[in-house]
Amino acid sequence: MMRFILADLRRLWAGATVVVLLVALATALGVTVTLQERALRLGSARAADKFDLVIGAAGSETQLVLSSVFLQPAPLPLMSGDVLAKLSKDPRVAWAAPVGFGDSFAGYPLVGTTRSLISSTVSGFAEGGMFGKEGEAVIGAAVKLPVGGEVKPMHGSAATGGETHAGVAYRITGRLQPTGTPWDRAILVPIQAVWHVHGLGHEHGEEEEHDGEAAPAITRAAATTDEHGHSLFEAVREQDHEHDHGHVHEAAAAAGQGEHGEGEENPDHHGIDPDAPIVEDFATDGPGLPAVLVKPKTIADAYKLRQEYRNGNTLAVFPGEVLTNLYGTLGDAKLVLGAVAAGSQGLVAAALVLVTVTHIAQRRRQIGALRAFGAPRSSVFAIVWLELFLLIALGVGLGFLIGLFAAQMIGSVFTDQSGIVLPVGFTDEDLKSAMLLLATSAVLAAIPAVLAYRQPPAAALRA
């Protein structure tokens, strides 16, 4: 019987190919939607995984998460610097790290942050090491810049017509290992450098030594810092020197000198002092901040902190919770796409029934002859059913492969653009839907088979 079916399919290879392709494409559409949606959900959840609690100024919860976790460029309202100071001192907090955004270089977002955030969220360095000075930067795994290269930040992004911060340049000291999050596409610089670039929180002492011109631009917030910060700053600097790795330090220092010179040529702009040591003690009130990432010590602490910082001025969110709300919306979109995919599958199914019923009519003679020469009715049914089912099953199988491939392609484009690694893959759920599809096609294939079964052989022979 298989030989007969194969001979038949060989004879009708063009039609059979079209049927397989139709089924494959319709299946692939549904599979891609499912895989992509799931991958997006998992990928974004993983991206948010490292960030337990995000605190920002009162505003949109979603925007806060999108900007801090997914580094989506958007202006965030600033909250007062004393929030970070308070968090740093809070015994329930394992660490609290400020993040500052807004600048970019070569399409990569610049994120001002701290070493403690980097070392506690990334497994390590693929190349080089941590920044140790204000004029140094660490790049994410997906940033296509060389370690040792130079980063000249631009305000905003090139797409929005941002201006280059004249005289500011960071030297890349290390490349992080991939995390599968948007932070892989980020250039991480010391938060204090970001403040300085934007004329916030300049340390008074350093200004006098290296960059006196920038001093008048110090903001009110920075001035406040000055009053309390000096002695602390000194102490931290001593510590930093001891902890720094020798070679990184030297290299950074050498590069830093050059950049410094440039800075002085543009006295109108705020600059950084590339050689300045990094201060990451935020016990004192600092400049305004768009967001603080907080690692609470326990889950209970997390809830307490969230409660406490949900007041008129600040907003505290669990990124996971915000994402869940987003998935609600995403779920609706998936429903629509799923309906479109199901609709196309239905259309293909209808087209298939039409094609096969016509095909059966054309094969009346053959079917009639089979029975006239002694093939039982059940064989005729089985032949027609198997023939169509084989084609559909082949199409479904092919469709799953195409769908997987398409989802992976989309995923890799998405990863290039956003840094979020999308885990595209099949699960038990897909096995179930494949079974459902096959069961449906088994029923579908039975329609022409029944027609063939009921066809009287004499009438078929006469036609």
Next chain:
Amino acid sequence: MLSLRIEDLAKSFPGLSGPVLEIASLTITPGSRVAVTGGSGSGKSTFVNLITGLERATSGKLVWNGDDISRVSEAARDRWRARHVGLVMQDFHLFPGLSAFENILLPARLARVADAVTIGRARELLATVGLLRPDQRIETMSRGEMQRVAIARALLRKPGVIVADEPTASLDAEAGEAVGRLLLDLAEQAGTTLIVVSHDQRLINRLDRRLTFQAGRIVSDSVSDEVAA
């Protein structure tokens, strides 16, 4: 070897005023060789369909060796036909894409009766009908060769009756002659009852008995001169 007895057989179709076939009484003895002739629309095809169980009679009896096939279900008629009737058709009804050998075996395989003995017999039959390349694709054969394959297929399950519907009509004179002779020889060797619908005078002349149909009735039932002589 089967005998046929027909009593008050009638076949009518809805929408037609009279029956397309009406036979009051007909007996065909086992092993006899009968020619069926008549113009188109005379009821020959209906006769073939009824006696092979492809169609069911509207009324009357159609008894092959005691089995009245006008009484039984379609599936039972299919089974009976597969077991007892070897069909040879004008258009061969062979299946392209399969070899001669596979074509001979196909109905038996589909009915799940193709055992080693049957397969061996298929090979013998191919040689008997004079085909030397059992694996030749059917669509590459001449029409005469195709009809030989069809005859081998009809004989595979040792049928009690061979029913041939215009077996030589689509062949040229030479091939028709060869096929006609083959059909007669093989039927004789197997002692099978043979019923041949034909216009081919040479073929008709070789058969023992001639039934002539006209307007759904048998108008003449004659014993062939050669045989009678």
